[in-house]
Amino acid sequence: MDSGLDHKEPLNRFLAEVEGRAFQMARFATRNRDEALDLAQEAMFQFVRRYAARPAEEWRVLFYRVLRSRINDWHRRTLVRRRVLAWLGRAEDEEDPEDALQALPDRQNPDPSEGMLRKEQRKALEMAIRALPRRQQQAFLLRAWEEMDLKQTAFVMGCSEGSVKTHYSRAVHTLRGVLEGKKP
Amino acid sequence: MNGLESEKRLLQEARELLNAGVENLDPPTERRLREIRIRALQAAQEQRPGFLSPRRWVMAGSFAAAALAAVFFLWTSPSPDPLPKTGQVEDLEILTSQERIDFYQNLDFYRWLEKKGAGPGKNGNPS
Numbered sequence: 001m002d003s004g005l006d007h008k009e010p011l012n013r014f015l016a017e018v019e020g021r022a023f024q025m026a027r028f029a030t031r032n033r034d035e036a037l038d039l040a041q042e043a044m045f046q047f048v049r050r051y052a053a054r055p056a057e058e059w060r061v062l063f064y065r066v067l068r069s070r071i072n073d074w075h076r077r078t079l080v081r082r083r084v085l086a087w088l089g090r091a092e093d094e095e096d097p098e099d100a101l102q103a104l105p106d107r108q109n110p111d112p113s114e115g116m117l118r119k120e121q122r123k124a125l126e127m128a129i130r131a132l133p134r135r136q137q138q139a140f141l142l143r144a145w146e147e148m149d150l151k152q153t154a155f156v157m158g159c160s161e162g163s164v165k166t167h168y169s170r171a172v173h174t175l176r177g178v179l180e181g182k183k184p
Numbered sequence: 185m186n187g188l189e190s191e192k193r194l195l196q197e198a199r200e201l202l203n204a205g206v207e208n209l210d211p212p213t214e215r216r217l218r219e220i221r222i223r224a225l226q227a228a229q230e231q232r233p234g235f236l237s238p239r240r241w242v243m244a245g246s247f248a249a250a251a252l253a254a255v256f257f258l259w260t261s262p263s264p265d266p267l268p269k270t271g272q273v274e275d276l277e278i279l280t281s282q283e284r285i286d287f288y289q290n291l292d293f294y295r296w297l298e299k300k301g302a303g304p305g306k307n308g309n310p311s
């Protein structure tokens with residue numbers, strides 16, 4: 001299927017590497033699988049349209065900057081929609097109730113007992129990340145997961161490095177309790 | 185273990201758990217992400233014509249022709265009213281002049297003096 005895209009291989013490899021993470025980040029933000037897929041799609045299309053010609057070493061920060069922008073737009077749209085729905089007296093959109101993905105077998109870990117513990121830890125961490133305020137969530141995922149430095153994170157988030165430090169340390173403080181409390 | 189090491193270990197664990205979340209995405213989601221990626225790459229390919237593509241030449245040619253026509257039109261068309269009317273020039277001179285304002289207030293007097301043959305001096309004083 002990718003044969004026609006050979007000359008685009010570096011870009012294809014880059015997107016293949018980040019697409020899963022981008023989806024997860026969007027899912028933490030939206031708490032909804034379909035919305036997360038839409039955001040991942042918007043981010044990928046916008047990224048290739050605007051930045052594919054830029055040097056490959058710039059792609060990662062540019063891609064996550066686009067994704068962050070799409071997520072923030074989604075938050076704005078959702079806020080307006082919720083206000084309108086509340087004014088009309090209608091119910092809000094549904095979130096993913098219980099994450100169906102958690103029920104799937106862990107392909108990396110064949111030991112069912114260990115898999116169960118890891119799965120519980122992962123579930124607790126993901127729920128805690130979802131519950132974080134938006135800016136803390138972004139700072140934590142970019143710094144801890146993507147291993148971006150302060151400058152890169154500030155660029156992606158569109159804020160100062162001091163602000164990143166504050167959001168990140170608050171997020172780590174919150175998540176420390178979750179991770180330490182769930183250790184086997 | 186000091187605080188820094190403890191935090192490093194904690195973050196390493198968080199990273200592993202988050203990576204496991206990506207590795208365990210369900211097949212329909214993986215498939216959908218793959219489709220999105222391929223469509224994005226195809227869209228990028230379609231929207232980036234080569235430097236010498238006919239479309240690019242047509243666009244560049246149209247732009248150059250429009251610019252030439254605009255320059256030609258501006259160059260050849262006579263200016264309808266190149267200078268402001270004399271009255272406007274006079275008003276402007278009066279407004280920007282460093283002459284004392286009483287000179288203009290006594291303009292009728294100086295005109296009368298001029299008719300008599302003695303005009304005002306530079307600073308409005310009769311010479």
